[in-house]
Amino acid sequence: MSKQAKVSIKGLYKIFGATPEAMLSAVYDGIGKDDLLEQHGHVLGLQDINVDMAPGETTVIMGLSGSGKSTLIRHLNRLIEPTAGEVLIDGENVLDYDEAQLRRLRQEKMSMVFQKFALLPHRTVLQNAAMARIVRGEEEADAEKAAAKWLDRVGLAGFEDHYPHQLSGGMQQRVGIARALASDSDIMLMDEAFSALDPLIRTDMQDLLLELQEELHKTIVFITHDLDEALKLADHLVILKDGYVVQQGEPQHILLNPNDPYIEDFVSDINRARVLRVRSVMKPINGTTSFEGVVDADDNLEKLIEISGGDTTHAYKVQRDGEDVGVLKMKDLVRALVPAVPSSDENTLR
Amino acid sequence: MATYDGMFEALGLSDWCEKDSSGGPMTMAQLLAQSNGGAEEKTPFWETPFPSLDELNQSCDAIARTRDMTSWVENLFLSVKDGLKLVLDPITQPLSWALDGSLWLFETLPWFVVIPALLLIVWFATRSLALVGGVAVSFLFLAFIDHYTPAIQTLSIIFVCTGFSVALGVPIGILMSRSDTLQRISLPVLDMLQTLPTFVYLIPLIFLFSVTESKLYGVAIILYAIVPVIRLTDLGIRLVDKDVIEAADAFGMTSRQKLFGVQIPLALPNIMAGVNQTIMMSLAMVVIASLVSAPGLGVLVLRGIRNLELGVGLVSGFGIVLLAILLDRVTKASLNRINAAQPR
Ligand SMILES: Nc1ncnc2c1ncn2[C@@H]1O[C@H](COP(=O)(O)OP(=O)(O)O)[C@@H](O)[C@H]1O
Numbered sequence: 138m139s140k141q142a143k144v145s146i147k148g149l150y151k152i153f154g155a156t157p158e159a160m161l162s163a164v165y166d167g168i169g170k171d172d173l174l175e176q177h178g179h180v181l182g183l184q185d186i187n188v189d190m191a192p193g194e195t196t197v198i199m200g201l202s203g204s205g206k207s208t209l210i211r212h213l214n215r216l217i218e219p220t221a222g223e224v225l226i227d228g229e230n231v232l233d234y235d236e237a238q239l240r241r242l243r244q245e246k247m248s249m250v251f252q253k254f255a256l257l258p259h260r261t262v263l264q265n266a267a268m269a270r271i272v273r274g275e276e277e278a279d280a281e282k283a284a285a286k287w288l289d290r291v292g293l294a295g296f297e298d299h300y301p302h303q304l305s306g307g308m309q310q311r312v313g314i315a316r317a318l319a320s321d322s323d324i325m326l327m328d329e330a331f332s333a334l335d336p337l338i339r340t341d342m343q344d345l346l347l348e349l350q351e352e353l354h355k356t357i358v359f360i361t362h363d364l365d366e367a368l369k370l371a372d373h374l375v376i377l378k379d380g381y382v383v384q385q386g387e388p389q390h391i392l393l394n395p396n397d398p399y400i401e402d403f404v405s406d407i408n409r410a411r412v413l414r415v416r417s418v419m420k421p422i423n424g425t426t427s428f429e430g431v432v433d434a435d436d437n438l439e440k441l442i443e444i445s446g447g448d449t450t451h452a453y454k455v456q457r458d459g460e461d462v463g464v465l466k467m468k469d470l471v472r473a474l475v476p477a478v479p480s481s482d483e484n485t486l487r
Numbered sequence: 488m489a490t491y492d493g494m495f496e497a498l499g500l501s502d503w504c505e506k507d508s509s510g511g512p513m514t515m516a517q518l519l520a521q522s523n524g525g526a527e528e529k530t531p532f533w534e535t536p537f538p539s540l541d542e543l544n545q546s547c548d549a550i551a552r553t554r555d556m557t558s559w560v561e562n563l564f565l566s567v568k569d570g571l572k573l574v575l576d577p578i579t580q581p582l583s584w585a586l587d588g589s590l591w592l593f594e595t596l597p598w599f600v601v602i603p604a605l606l607l608i609v610w611f612a613t614r615s616l617a618l619v620g621g622v623a624v625s626f627l628f629l630a631f632i633d634h635y636t637p638a639i640q641t642l643s644i645i646f647v648c649t650g651f652s653v654a655l656g657v658p659i660g661i662l663m664s665r666s667d668t669l670q671r672i673s674l675p676v677l678d679m680l681q682t683l684p685t686f687v688y689l690i691p692l693i694f695l696f697s698v699t700e701s702k703l704y705g706v707a708i709i710l711y712a713i714v715p716v717i718r719l720t721d722l723g724i725r726l727v728d729k730d731v732i733e734a735a736d737a738f739g740m741t742s743r744q745k746l747f748g749v750q751i752p753l754a755l756p757n758i759m760a761g762v763n764q765t766i767m768m769s770l771a772m773v774v775i776a777s778l779v780s781a782p783g784l785g786v787l788v789l790r791g792i793r794n795l796e797l798g799v800g801l802v803s804g805f806g807i808v809l810l811a812i813l814l815d816r817v818t819k820a821s822l823n824r825i826n827a828a829q830p831r
């Protein structure tokens with residue numbers, strides 16, 4: 138990454154308990170989560186988190202329930218104070234902020250979408266969407282004009298005067314998204330924003346987010362425990378376990394090179410052909426001359442299997458924006474479809 | 488000879504006991520014993536008295552008697568009373584003004600102004616024609632049997648005391664909801680105010696305030712009736728959805744914006760339930776407060792008890808029941824309107 142990170146987390150630790158600072162040295166010495174709880178009665182929430190989030194990208198933080206995802210995302214706007222470490226936003230350490238600066242950060246630079254929507258039940262959809270702007274002191278009429286625009290954008294035109302409880306879960310979360318977008322903040326924090334929704338509506342919402350992101354290029358921090366969702370949305374994937382980062386990087390890379398049994402378990406039961414893309418499996422063109430056809434670097438492997446009719450002897454030229462970038466041999470493709478180490482109990486972690 | 492003589496001798500305290508023996512007045516028991524010729528029978532073991540102050544005093548004059556102790560308490564209270572009065576008098580003065588002013592207003596305005604005004608208030612609070620009708624019939628009936636003035640006096644006192652209870656109780660409840668320490672300290676006090684028989688705290692109040700001042704009964708009513716508003720404001724704010732509070736924080740609300748824009752509106756159903764209870768408790772207390780010169784229907788009930796005027800007592804008692812039902816119905820109906828306007 139050559140650009141300056143929009144959000145940069147450095148050496149972040151969070152210990153829950155009566156005297157977290159006193160526990161730091163033990164944690165620096167590498168005491169585990171279980172031992173810390175057993176011997177000192179403190180919960181190790183996060184340990185040595187280092188993540189850079191590039192501007193305009195979606196960083197997905199994935200992990201099982203209790204792995205510290207919510208704790209981590211709440212450090213970005215300091216809803217939770219860290220025990221040690223730094224959180225830099227546009228190069229400024231937000232931990233140095235005083236109350237007024239912190240409020241400005243929350244009002245102008247960051248917005249948040251919540252798993253349980255967290256809308257104001259006594260306010261209309263329009264008033265909810267306008268909340269961020271009203272909080273920072275804009276005229277109600279102006280704020281509501283902007284809010285109405287975003288409600289329209291997320292497909293809620295005509296529902297302005299409804300109350301949240303009159304809407305379905307999916308629609309309520311659209312209000313949540315409109316509320317976040319209406320604040321015009323660069324950074325959007327989404328804590329399991331779609332986890333409470335039915336699968337079909339969830340897919341709709343993911344598509345909506347991708348579509349919005351296409352034109353808005355916000356820096357999105359998205360939390361999920363669902364690998365399919367993570368792979369669909371992530372530019373950068375961070376996998377969290379017991380409060381530490383197991384692996385982070387380009388999602389396709391993690392999928393092909395999991396460095397931990399925890400991740401192998403995660404990735405073992407997904408449809409790899411649908412998730413993996415040609416660009417992740419292709420090889421450089423080293424003299425290969427006979428191609429069965431031309432494919433796009435961003436095609437998924439499922440599509441290639443269909444094109445090839447299952448013939449493993451085929452090779453295809455890979456192009457991106459009309460330029461040759463590599464070659465895809467069907468043999469490599471088949472190999473990529475098998476997880477690195479097949480897991481024996483693949484369902485335990487879901 | 489008294490039962491515990493031996494004990495003081497055994498402890499070698501006889502001298503100390505004798506030393507400042509006061510020739511103070513004797514208790515009735517001593518007097519009786521003396522007039523019986525001081526017969527020195529030995530107390531049978533089974534009748535050994537409890538070593539109380541009076542009993543010990545018989546053996547050892549240096550130990551005070553219970554009636555000395557109560558007079559100390561009285562003197563102590565009287566000595567701090569002036570200091571307390573100096574502080575309490577000015578801050579409770581507005582209460583007297585409000586009570587007297589409101590009574591004056593209700594009594595001066597003619598009935599054909601007051602009753603329609605009440606009906607209008609009921610209409611705006613409940614939007615229920617049935618309730619307006621009920622209130623109209625009840626008041627016309629009370630007026631017809633010449634109980635209009637005491638009923639309106641009782642109502643006036645309830646209005647003022649409820650107003651003060653809400654004005655003080657809601658902020659106290661808000662403070663309590665923000666501090667666990669304050670809540671831990673306040674809850675036992677609130678429990679005590681609510682469980683103490685009301686007569687018990689009338690006593691110190693009578694000494695603190697003169698019976699001629701309306702704030703005496705005002706304070707008594709408020710002390711008793713303020714508890715539910717405080718409790719339910721505290722509870723209501725604590726029960727506000729944590730996720731919504733987190734959202735308010737995440738969007739950078741100031742604590743003022745959060746209080747008035749989120750916490751109080753969402754706690755409103757609970758706060759109003761507290762106001763309903765406060766009104767009902769004011770009514771209960773305004774009757775008892777007639778003992779300390781509160782005007783209204785309670786005075787008639789009291790007359791019924793004192794003079795055994797059964798009819799007076801029963802009719803005014805019925806008037807109180809009527810008021811209670813009306814107040815409860817009207818506040819519940821407006822509470823329901825608030826709940827309906829604020830769906831969850
Ligand atoms: N306030 C707290 N006090 C003590 N432990 C906490 C607190 N908040 C979170 N934890 C612990 O921190 C860990 C991570 O929690 P959380 O961030 O909510 O996980 P996730 O969002 O990934 O499900 C859990 O073990 C949880 O019990």
Ligand SMILES: [Mg+2]
Pocket residue numbers: 206207208329
């Ligand atoms: Mg969580």
